[in-house]
Amino acid sequence: MAGYDYDLFVIGGGSGGVRAARVAAALGKRVGIAEEYRFGGTCVIRGCVPKKLYVYASQFPEHFADAAGYGWMVPEASFDWQTLVANKDREISRLEAIYKRNVEGSGGETFHSRAMIVDPHVIHLLGEDRTVTADQILIATGGRPAAHPALPGHEHCIFSNEAFDLKELPKAIMIEGGGYIAVEFANIFHGLGVETTLVYRGKEILGRFDMDLRRTLHETMEKKGIKILCHAVSESVSKRPDGRLDAQLTSGQVLTVDQVMLAIGRIPNTENMGLEGVGIEMTAATGAIKVDRFSRTNIDNIWAIGDVTNRVQLTPVAIHEAMCFVETAFKNNPTAPDHDTIATAVFSQPEIGTVGLYMVTSSSAAVGCTA
CATH class of the missing domain: 3.50.50.60 (FAD/NAD(P)-binding domain)
Incomplete structure (x- = not known):
């Protein structure tokens, strides 16, 4: 040495x-x-x-x-x-x-x-x-x-990095993804008064979690006013003359929003x-x-x-x-x-977490992250 x-x-x-x-x-x-x-x-x-x-x-x-x-x-x-x-x-x-x-x-x-x-x-x-x-x-x-360069109009989209530092809070946002980051940011933006739509290709958000927890959180988020569209992905994102974005979905819907955030993995x-x-x-x-x-x-x-x-x-x-x-x-x-049996938490609202065979639904499931 x-x-x-x-x-x-x-x-x-x-x-x-x-x-x-x-x-x-x-x-x-x-x-x-x-x-x-x-x-x-x-x-x-x-x-x-x-x-x-x-x-x-x-x-x-x-x-x-x-x-x-x-x-x-x-x-x-x-x-x-x-x-x-x-x-x-x-x-x-x-x-x-x-x-x-x-x-x-x-x-x-x-x-x-x-x-x-x-x-x-x-x-x-x-x-x-x-x-x-x-x-x-x-x-x-x-x-x-993870970027999505194959998506037409991907250059108009943001990711979690940019979401923290937007110059202004959007009036409406579409978030694509169904994992931790997508679900957490959907709750964040909705709580801050943003019209929020979550778009996910799967049949239910938060894969690999207990199905009862996933469905309960899904229902709770929708009751609060968050729109959740499963079995759908974006086909293209285009910018309108007024600066807003049109997101064309595979379901045939077009969402007009101020920001499109991609949360499709890392x-x-x-x-x-x-x-x-x-x-x-x-x-x-x-x-x-x-x-x-x-x-x-x-x-x-x-x-x-x-x-x-x-x-x-x-x-x-x-x-x-x-x-x-x-x-x-x-x-x-x-x-x-x-x-094995790693504790993990999702800072959704309400929070959910899991370790081993046990599931909990409170903030006590939070995992520390100090170095």
């Missing part, structure tokens, strides 16, 4: 990468970590944290309505979208600084740069135009919303990192990095954890995989991540 600049170099500053870097550095290892965008990754910057803030904001209309029954006379309320966005930005900036500071406080070195692997032990930092060497390399670059961030050049094996279907049960790639000193492996796309799982990686790589204690 002494012949390298670092004992460990981590590519990706999300929850998994930061946890691995911080814990390894605390063990006395020489650690470097590169993040090209913002430390905190999907969870902190454009996922769990801002989503929960928006969920909380969207619940207030129901709280105001309920207050009268408890003796509270609440005056007519108004909502300001720009204030919510600004306060969200302030909070994630605070958390981003903590993530970065935690690594540095443990003795690690952080780089704000894209990193490419040019050799099994060599990383090129594009932002600094220099190379560094490492005994072990950990890839934790996460994933991003794909790993593996492009333009030099992975093919060093021979790292990836899946043909998604481009995810192939790993063994200890998170090691086909190259002995290169590992991968989190969404980039497309195993289980959950923040606490990435953190767990990071801890198992440290045990295996630096503590001589080979530890495989346990992916």
